[in-house]
Amino acid sequence: MLYTLRILMAEGEPMAKDLYFAELYEQYKNLLNPHRRQLVYEYYILDLSLGEIAENGGSTRQSVNDGLKKARAQLLELESALHAAEKYARLSAFGEKLKEENASLYEEFSQLLKD
Numbered sequence: 115m116l117y118t119l120r121i122l123m124a125e126g127e128p129m130a131k132d133l134y135f136a137e138l139y140e141q142y143k144n145l146l147n148p149h150r151r152q153l154v155y156e157y158y159i160l161d162l163s164l165g166e167i168a169e170n171g172g173s174t175r176q177s178v179n180d181g182l183k184k185a186r187a188q189l190l191e192l193e194s195a196l197h198a199a200e201k202y203a204r205l206s207a208f209g210e211k212l213k214e215e216n217a218s219l220y221e222e223f224s225q226l227l228k229d
Contacts, residue, residue: 138190138193141192141199142193146188146189150185150188151185154182154185154186205227
């Protein structure tokens with residue numbers, strides 16, 4: 115899924131970019147400072163507009179936009195260094211294949227991913 119999102123992003127699909135950053139957020143949210151974590155959550159997960167986020171936080175659209183730019187850069191930097199989102203996507207794809215071929219082994223694999 116993550117690989118597909120990167121291809122769609124390269125082709126200019128705006129929705130793919132949103133999904134990509136939502137995926138990165140899920141992997142790295144605990145490494146963002148609380149302010150950036152909140153901005154990314156509200157924008158990519160709750161799908162609030164810049165204006166809505168600014169109004170809720172008592173700031174300006176520009177400051178929200180600047181904060182999101184910094185958060186996106188940090189998420190991309192983290193993924194570039196750690197590749198956790200890419201690895202998780204590959205493991206999930208492998209799990210789906212395993213599920214089709216061997217249900218009992220898939221259950222064991224799923225439990226390992228949860229732990």
